[in-house]
Amino acid sequence: MTALVRPAFPETIDSTILKTFRSCPRKFELEYLHHWKSKGSSIHLHAGQAFASALEETRRSFFENGLDSATALERGGAALIAAYGTFDEPHTSAKTLDRMLGALVYYFDQWPLDTDPLRPYEWAPGKWGIEFSFASPLPFDHPVTGDPLIYTGRSDMLAEMNGGLYIEDDKTTSSLGAQWVNQWDMRSQFRSEEH
Numbered sequence: 001m002t003a004l005v006r007p008a009f010p011e012t013i014d015s016t017i018l019k020t021f022r023s024c025p026r027k028f029e030l031e032y033l034h035h036w037k038s039k040g041s042s043i044h045l046h047a048g049q050a051f052a053s054a055l056e057e058t059r060r061s062f063f064e065n066g067l068d069s070a071t072a073l074e075r076g077g078a079a080l081i082a083a084y085g086t087f088d089e090p091h092t093s094a095k096t097l098d099r100m101l102g103a104l105v106y107y108f109d110q111w112p113l114d115t116d117p118l119r120p121y122e123w124a125p126g127k128w129g130i131e132f133s134f135a136s137p138l139p140f141d142h143p144v145t146g147d148p149l150i151y152t153g154r155s156d157m158l159a160e161m162n163g164g165l166y167i168e169d170d171k172t173t174s175s176l177g178a179q180w181v182n183q184w185d186m187r188s189q190f191r192s193e194e195h
Contacts, residue, residue: 009033009143012135012150046087047095048172052156054080054104055170056131059157062113063120063128069113076108077101095172103172118161118168129158 010017010032021028030036058076061067067075084097111118121129132155137148157168 011142011145012152013138014152041087043087043089043093043095044172047084047089047093047100050080050083051100051103051172052131052170053083054100055107055156058104058108058113059120059130060128063122063130064126069108072113073105073108076104080104100172118159118166121158121160121165129155131156132158 017028017032020031054076057079058072061072061075062069065072080100081097084100087097089096123129133152134155135150135152138151140149141147142149155167156170159166159168
């Protein structure tokens with residue numbers, strides 16, 4: 001008789017795991033307990049991660065390393081190229097390497113490093129709130145170990161503007177059509193209030 005192997009419950013959870021569970025508990029089980037993964041890679045995830053690398057490098061180059069904005073943007077472009085690599089995107093994709101580089105330049109044309117009022121928060125001298133991870137224990141225990149279950153995440157930037165602190169979260173999308181706003185569910189990231 002073969003012993004039944006109990007799948008391991010994740011040591012930490014994040015907004016993606018929660019969204020998966022809320023949308024389909026079976027998908028959560030297969031993906032996060034049994035570790036089934038898709039055979040292909042998503043152009044959306046790949047391009048988004050490459051773009052995030054570029055934003056991080058550009059901001060770090062400017063704020064942490066004190067480089068001028070043009071040099072910081074060049075370093076961000078190099079980081080995007082390195083992160084994008086030789087990914088074979090679908091020929092119909094709006095997220096080609098060239099377009100992502102164009103989006104990076106456009107981003108900092110719209111919100112120049114020198115003058116954007118939304119700036120990374122400086123935690124301590126030389127320590128900026130740019131691309132950082134966080135972990136926080138939840139008020140309930142892990143179902144297997146009994147230790148506190150940890151909620152984790154990553155923030156693009158903790159920013160300040162006009163005396164307030166804000167979580168800045170960059171997103172990439174293929175187009176801004178009429179239904180664009182409908183793609184934003186709350187995913188434990190944003191809060192919306194009607195007044």
